[in-house]
Amino acid sequence: MIELIVSDRCTNCGDCIAVCPTNVLDPGQAGPPILARVEDCQTCFMCELHCRADAIYVAPDCDRRISVTADEIVASGHLGQYRKHSGWDEWAQHFLNEQWLMETVFRRAGEAAARRNEKP
């Protein structure tokens, strides 16, 4: 679930508010967006992916919140990892994005399962 937005990185562009499919965030008064409905977060990482300031941290547990500080997260190196490995924005030339191959992976898995089921 989304845990925090690092306020000194956030540029208040509002992209995370717009892109969240479950409407977790509200605009802040004079600062970063507010985590208004964290219980609705599906841990889809879309806010992280769209955050060009690499200010958002989504923890991998989709059922319960964890306790984490901005300092720990900045030090962890996780901020911006998803956007970078997806080859978005300035990373386009550095990281290959082959998401289009996913269907092939599923097909191969299906074929492997079918072969296994054929065997007595």
Added chain:
Amino acid sequence: MHTISPNVPLVFDRWSIDPYRDRFEVTLHNDGTIRGLGGVRVLNADCATSVPGLFVAGDNASREKAAGAISGGGNVNSAWALSSGVFAGQAAARLAREAGGRSAHLKPLGRVGLRPSRRPKALDLAKVRESVRAEMHPFEKNLFRTAARLNVSRNVLDSLWTELADHAPTGVLAWREAAALVAAARWSVATAERRNESRGMHRREDFPEPKAQLAIRLLSGGLDRVWVAADGESPSARSSQLEPAL
């Protein structure tokens, strides 16, 4: 995996798990949505629906015309998100342009979660959501289905629907969303009841084998009365049930 689906290694990294070497716990999560497999039925290449002027895109739009019964990430989902958005957007814009600046007297038709038919009551939203989950999430109800259990679910969901139709408060978006949850759950249960066979991920314990005559798509809809029909049956027989009761 890193280049095809970077969101997967991302999660393992954050758990400090090496998925190729370490053992890790696996749980089954109901995400509770229809994902790429259902949605509002797309009628034509404009992504128009049976409601005049309503166009659908992405996960809201049925995708069987493009992808059949398969789901998955990557190319089909991405291509569908993009292309259905373009189709629907262009068609909606074209319609709006043709309609010009004419103003019309529009009469809102939405009822459940918007305009209760009786006196609004202080219903418990969390409880309503939990009641839907209690029918849709348990494995014994929806991974291993039987006619008897589906019938129980149908009755529970029908009562929920009636309660919302009669009393759900007005002016709160979350109630409209709750109504949509109940509606989608009712369509799902009704269709699972009708499909008295096992096929793909739909497993009926009382009918473990597929049936040749059910190698068809089933459509479902309706609000106060839910209907299920085989794809290709005359739509006129059920169009009247799609009209909101006023």
